Amino acid sequence: MTVYFIGAGPGAADLLTVRADRLIRHASVVMYAGSIVPESVLESTPEGCELINTARMPLDSIMETIASYHEKGIDVLRLQSGDPSVYSALAEQVRRLTDLGIDYEVVPGVPxxxxxxxxxxxxxxxxxxxxxxxxxxxxxxxxxxxxxxxxxxxxxxxxxxxxxxxxxxxxxxxxxxxxxxxxxxxxxxxxxxxxxxxxxxxxxxxxxxxxxxxxxxxxxxxxxxxxxxSATQFPDSFLYSDDRPRDEHGRTIPCVH
Missing domain, CATH: 3.30.950.10 (Tetrapyrrole methylase, C-terminal domain)
Structure with a gap:
């Protein structure tokens, strides 16, 4: 059993990553915060998928729910708005999962x-x-x-x-x-x-x-x-300059000082 922390992106369903979309389409259980994850992101969940709105659930209750599915061997998708690496409460959830011996995977999203x-x-x-x-x-x-x-x-x-x-x-x-x-x-x-x-x-x-x-x-x-x-007056980056030395494959030749 694995808990998948999925970055659901900023809200538009077509900004989900390919991996996130695939996992959602085959999910058995999806836990999401209804206050910040829009319903459009959930539209591709399969028939029979259990949707659990965690907006009013304390963290301990969320972990207890996950643990119950762990005992049944059922994977859980935990949808996080944006990307899980920023302001997602990922750290405290992962800490508890580690203590419980439950595997997890993080799927990045558009921040x-x-x-x-x-x-x-x-x-x-x-x-x-x-x-x-x-x-x-x-x-x-x-x-x-x-x-x-x-x-x-x-x-x-x-x-x-x-x-x-x-x-x-x-x-x-x-x-x-x-x-x-x-x-x-x-x-x-x-x-x-x-x-x-x-x-x-x-x-x-x-x-x-x-x-x-x-x-x-x-x-x-x-x-x-x-x-x-508001910046409009700035020099072009040297990245695309004609003066930048390149080899026959177009790769930059390092400057030696």
Whole structure:
């Protein structure tokens, strides 16, 4: 018996990976959080598949349910929104499965930040403008942020920030960002990326609170902050330069200093 932690992506069913789709089509049991995983992702489950909405289940109850299927030798699919490697509670679930001696496999999915960037039509790493992307969030009910990972500290890097789980706290986000990014730094908010009810708000650090409130966005959104969002004047990457030395196969010849 194996528990499959499947990245269900940002919401659009056609953004599921081929592996995720195959597993879902042959599933016997699917556990999912109905509050964040849309029903469209479940449409390809086979007849007779047991669907368990875990939105209101505490973690111990979820583990007890999984353990009961383990005893019966039945595989369980655990659908996680986005990608399981980011803000999915994967670590605490895996810790419990390991203690129980239950095998698991992680199937990656399209993360929210990638879907948001695609919606915006932006690369998040632009030559000479920004080459670092930080995925973060703010302290909330789920857990506190470790020391040194607050927005003010991270903002000192000047890197592009992708802030998760913070749409409800936009005033605080703007307040902590302004000292390092400035009031006019571009910001993009993407809610429900890839879904029919997708929303996009383009604004600035200073106007973020009022604009996100006007749009009525409070959850299922990422806030992207950085100069890359408005950059138009930057040099081409050397990657495709005619001056870049290549061998007869087109591969780059390393420079020796």
């Amino acid at each position: 929210a930040f990638a879907a948001a960037a695609a919606t915006l039509g932006h690369e998040l790493t632009v030559p000479t403008i920004g080459q670092t992307v930080i995925l973060t969030r703010v302290s909330g009910r789920a857990s506190a942020m470790p020391e040194g990972e607050d927005l003010d500290t991270l903002g000192k890097s000047g890197a592009t920030l992708v802030i998760h789980l913070a749409a409800h706290d936009a005033e605080r986000v703007a307040r902590e960002l302004e000292p390092n990014y400035g009031a006019e730094c571009p910001v993009a908010v993407v809610a429900y990326a890839s879904r029919e009810n997708e929303q996009v708000v383009r604004t600035t650090v200073e106007k973020l609170p009022q604009d996100i409130a006007a749009a009525g966005i409070t959850r299922t959104a990422v806030i992207i902050v950085g100069k890359v969002l």
